[in-house]
Each structure stands twice: as structure tokens, then as C-alpha cells.
Amino acid sequence: MSTEKKIKGQTRNRHRRFDAYQLLFLCLVFCLIALLGTILCTIPENFPGLADTVASLQEQSGVESPVTAVLLNFRGYDTLLEVMVLLLAVIGVWSLTKAPVSNLKTDISPVQMGVVRLLTPVLCLVAAYLVWQGSHLAGGAFQGGAILGAAGVLLLVSELDWLRAVPAFVLRIGLILGPLVFVGTALCCLFFTGELLAYPKGTAGWLILLIETVCALSIGLTLALLFGGGRPEDDVPD
Amino acid sequence: MITTLLYSLTGLILFGMGFFTLIIHSHPLRKILAVNVMGTGVFLILVATAYIPLGQGEIDPVPHAMVLTGIVVSVSVTALALILACRVQETSNITLLKGTKQSEDIKETGA
Numbered sequence: 001m002s003t004e005k006k007i008k009g010q011t012r013n014r015h016r017r018f019d020a021y022q023l024l025f026l027c028l029v030f031c032l033i034a035l036l037g038t039i040l041c042t043i044p045e046n047f048p049g050l051a052d053t054v055a056s057l058q059e060q061s062g063v064e065s066p067v068t069a070v071l072l073n074f075r076g077y078d079t080l081l082e083v084m085v086l087l088l089a090v091i092g093v094w095s096l097t098k099a100p101v102s103n104l105k106t107d108i109s110p111v112q113m114g115v116v117r118l119l120t121p122v123l124c125l126v127a128a129y130l131v132w133q134g135s136h137l138a139g140g141a142f143q144g145g146a147i148l149g150a151a152g153v154l155l156l157v158s159e160l161d162w163l164r165a166v167p168a169f170v171l172r173i174g175l176i177l178g179p180l181v182f183v184g185t186a187l188c189c190l191f192f193t194g195e196l197l198a199y200p201k202g203t204a205g206w207l208i209l210l211i212e213t214v215c216a217l218s219i220g221l222t223l224a225l226l227f228g229g230g231r232p233e234d235d236v237p238d
Numbered sequence: 239m240i241t242t243l244l245y246s247l248t249g250l251i252l253f254g255m256g257f258f259t260l261i262i263h264s265h266p267l268r269k270i271l272a273v274n275v276m277g278t279g280v281f282l283i284l285v286a287t288a289y290i291p292l293g294q295g296e297i298d299p300v301p302h303a304m305v306l307t308g309i310v311v312s313v314s315v316t317a318l319a320l321i322l323a324c325r326v327q328e329t330s331n332i333t334l335l336k337g338t339k340q341s342e343d344i345k346e347t348g349a
Contacts, residue, residue, distance in 0.1 A: 022262055025262065029257055032254065032257075033251065036250055036253075037247060040243070041243065043287070045239050049287075049298035050299075050300045051290075051297060051298040051299070054296075054300070066296070067306065069299070070300055070302075070303040071303045071306065071307070075300070075303065082311055085314070086311065086314050090314075092318045092322075096322065097325065142306050142309075143306075145310065223310070223313065226317035226318075
């Protein structure tokens, strides 16, 4: 008993005490925070930022919400790359492991089934509404995608039988759909207007809605599959 | 102004705490959590910088758009990092959560 206490005391001591290098690093981090804090404090009050620039170009963007205009029109290139990052994350996860399969054969409790049946359609509806709302209020592909991802996670934790029957091929199509439509639109814009993601006049609103819808689907599927933690069983063997 | 500063400095402190843990601790889970805390700090700073009191002009949508995509990207990066950490556990003798030493570690920090 006493030796156990002694060992515990030793580990505690080891954790409490920092060695010289750690203290030095702590000082460096404090310096960094002080430096960045001074910079933050010296940002002038009522700094205009880019709000006025965005507001002046709002008419041309095809949507009423400034955040959506920035995301898919003014900085569309950025968003395109971010969608690609999501795709890369899934490719990475799928190439590393297979999805773990639980061997529990117990039935799903009726309460959980009820929750799944009630919540999944509501979540899908909310996601669709958020994507639609993105053109004039807060909302858009990423918010809708996050809600869809939540619906996917709900289905995954319920371990429904038909989820395992979904072929990997369908999942791959779903994953690639958003990035593919986005890149396709970008290339079409390049062909017709000479600039990447410079939408032709009058079509911006519809193109943005199209991109947002397919991207929301892909983002939702991406998040759910990341939660799944690996490639499906029937995928290409090692 | 004081609200913006308060949120920005909180974000900065979160960033510093995360950075310190990222460098000092060798445990993979702690590193992943530290990166998440750092990211949260950056998001807080960005949103606080874009904050304008109600009715005093338009918000700056650029930082909002950056944070919006950043959150989703950070979630996916965390997922990839966790899977990588699991692979490290499988292929080496590092234990992530099992075993007495690691649980001792967690108790220590929890106390």
C-alpha cells in the first residue's frame, strides 16, 4: 500500500515539475501571446475590413446573403479547395482502415427506432431548408451538410441492417458528386467567360444553388463516413 | 470595442494553451485535442474581429465565410488524425487509452 502511494507520489511529482526546456518554451509561448495580443489591441476601432467592398458588389453576386456571396462567388476558389480537402480526408481514412463492424446481434430498442424514424426526416428537411435559405439569410452548403452528417451519424449509431447493404460504389458516387459538379462548373465558366468560377451574367444565382445542393449532399456523406471510420466491407480488398 | 477585445484575447489564450500542449506532450490524443483547441482559438479571434454592434453597420462576411468552412475542415482533419493515431497504436507499442499508465495519466490531468 505504502509503495503504491510512493509510486503515485513520484508520478505526480514527475508531472508537476517542468524541466528547463519546457519552462523556456513556456516563456516563448507567453512572448508569442503578448506579441499577438499587442497586435490585436492595436487594430483600430471601426476598422472597415471588406464589408463595404462586399456590399458594393452584392448586386452582381446573384445571392442576397453576403456570406454565401463570399463563399461561392468572390472566394469560390477557396471553397472549391476546401471541398477537395474533405474528399482527401475520406480518401485517407478509407485507405487506412476498414470500418469496424460490431458483432452485437441484439435488436435495436423501440425507443431508439422511434427516435431514428422521427428525427431522420426532420434532419433532412432542416438540411434542405438551410441550403435553400443560404441564398438570402444565414445558411448554405456547409451548414446543410453538417445537419445531413448528423442524420448519417444517427443512422450509423443505430446500426441498421440496410446500411451495410449499401454498395461502396454508391457511396463513392455520392462522395465525388459535389466536388465533380463544382469543378465542372468552374471549368465551364473558364470556357465561357475566360475566368475560373466567373459565372456568366444572370446565371450566378442558379449555379450557386446547384453547387450548394450537391456540395451539401457530399459534405453530409463525407462527415457521416468519417464517423464510420473506414472503408465499407464490400470495398476493394487489400 | 471592449467585447471584441475580450473575445479576441480569450481566443489568443486558447491558441497559446493549445500550442503549448501540442509541443510539450507526446501523447497522440493530446496532440489532436491541442490542435482542436488551437483551431477554436483562431475561429474565436476571426469571429470577434468581424463583430460589429447591432445597427452600427454591415458585418464583415469574409471572416465568417472562413470560419464556416474552417469548422467543417477541422472536423474532417480530426477524424483523419484519429484514424492515423489508431493505426499507430496497431503497428507500434504505443497505447492510446488502454493500460494502467495511460489511465493514470488521464486521472492526473483530470484532478
